[in-house]
Amino acid sequence: MTAGDANRVVLPDGTATTWRALLDGEPLPDPVAVLAEDAASALRAVRRHVEDGTELLVAARSRVDETLRAELIEAGFAVPSYGVPAHRAAEPGRLWILTSGSTGRPKRIGHTLDSLTTVREAQPPRTWLCPYSPGTYAWWQLVTLSLAQPGQDLVVTDPATLDDWPRAAAKHGVTAVSGTPTFWRQSLHRHGDELTTVPLSQITLGGEPVDQPVLDLLRATFPDARISWIYASSEAGAAVVVHDGRAGFPASWLDRDSVDRPRLSVVDGELLVASPHRGAGVPELLHTGDRAEVTGDRVLLPGRISGDEINVGGTKVSAGAVREVLLTHPSVRWARVTGRRAPLVGQLVSAEVVTDGTVDTALLQRFAAEHLAESAVPRRIRVLPEIPVKETLKSDV
């Protein structure tokens, strides 16, 4: 029995069910890695965990390659989809999350339902679209919210139905959507006015750096919605939640001690988080590896520290900073900035963009030159027809 048992859960094929009804079938092996072929089997496994305390890892089957599967089997998990039984004692109540792998191979981070349930205050009734891949931290955030609070319904997508989410959202009365900035950019680019047919009262962004242009675009499209962005990771848990429609978070939140809230600090340009929501075994003070810049009254989080730096003839250029400038151009919907090996200077700044078609690359380069040092101006710009999105809804920006 869970507080959200009567909440509606709409599966990708349009079938409406409830958490209570998902508690069907036999108990799972324990511990178990459920490599889900579909959203329903992932949700069923979660509901069984709530009932039985099964030690559980859920992940979309497509995210688990052969090496990772062998690691899970070696770690003692049963993998029913491959006929592998468990071969160690289970840790009751333990949940495992695979990191997105955007900074290397996916890692297993230990959590519990309690550590993943970060929204505890009563929420207005909402029907959430859940576009995330099963088992990711953001997916768990929506799942635990729906499990814990009456009135928090879920409409779940899968890769086959994701592109058409506005239609499903309108059909099933979705009022809240959580997605990565890449998901939102792609949606705004692809669906345009169709989005306004979905009466959203809550928009949430997370999983990637959140920049002001995407917040502004969403505000223009959904003038009445509350727009929130969340800084969260499998390791740190949910650490920052901002509702004021501005990128970054208030600098006054730094170095603030509070019983229930994570302690945030910036040391040598890196965000450090001490969070009560962190995963098991994660250091109390986590070096996030994310760049943090205190600008006026805000702390901006433009991207990762490692991998962000492009060395152009000895001048260090931040890929995140260049990307931010490109995204301020009103015609640019998405941008990725990388270093490209080049003679004489080692690397040149290169960019891939998706635009609304009203700007060419020469104009975009001149725009960049007006806002950036010469070495930071992208010398090669490639226009992509679509925003590339991975299964995690991120895009390696």
Added chain:
Amino acid sequence: MNSIDPPATVSVLDRDQIRDLMTQVLAAQGKDLPSGESADLREIGFRSLDFSELALRVEDEIGRELNFDAPGLRNIRTVGDVLDLLAELQDAT
């Protein structure tokens, strides 16, 4: 600067084609490429970043990376030096 998409590649660019790309690199900055090959690169404002960009443009056109280790870098002072080097690098790659 033009989009590098789609990459319609050719096997080797001749000097005139490389010169066209050089013109484009300078034009993006509001500069002109003088006729002939004797113009001094410093005088026309063609610098390391520009040369690097030109090399990438050549790579995009021919669909492969240039091997700058092959001939060893030499003193590049004029437009002709740039055209010589990039023509030679394509042959060496």
